[in-house]
Amino acid sequence: MKWGTIYKSKDDLQAYLVANWLRERGFEVAVLSKKDSMFSMLGRVEVQVPKDQFPEASKALEGFFEDEEEE
Numbered sequence: 559m560k561w562g563t564i565y566k567s568k569d570d571l572q573a574y575l576v577a578n579w580l581r582e583r584g585f586e587v588a589v590l591s592k593k594d595s596m597f598s599m600l601g602r603v604e605v606q607v608p609k610d611q612f613p614e615a616s617k618a619l620e621g622f623f624e625d626e627e628e629e
Contacts, residue, residue, distance in 0.1 A: 561588060562612045564619060565605040573603035579622045580607065585615045 564580075567573045570591070577587045588606045607615040 560609045561606040562609050563590075563604045564607050564612065564615055566602050567605075568602050570603050573605050576619070576622060577605045580605070580615055580618065583618055585611050585618070 565573065565576045567576075573589060577589050580587050585607050590604045590606060592601045592604060
C-alpha cells in the first residue's frame with residue numbers, strides 16, 4: 559500500500575491531534591517522525607494516509623482546521 563503525507567508539523571502534539579481526528583473519521587493513519595534524535599527541535603512529524611484515501615482525507619482535514627478556528 560502506498561502512503562502520502564497529508565500533514566506536516568514541527569509540533570508533535572498538533573500532528574497527533576490531526577492523526578487522531580482523521581482516525582475518528584474512519585481513515586487509516588500513520589505518524590512518521592522525521593525529527594533528529596539528538597535535537598528534537600529539528601525536523602518534523604508527518605501524518606500519512608493511504609493514497610487511495612488521500613482525496614477524501616484531504617477534504618475531511620479542512621473540517622479539522624475549521625473546527626480549530628471556531629474555538
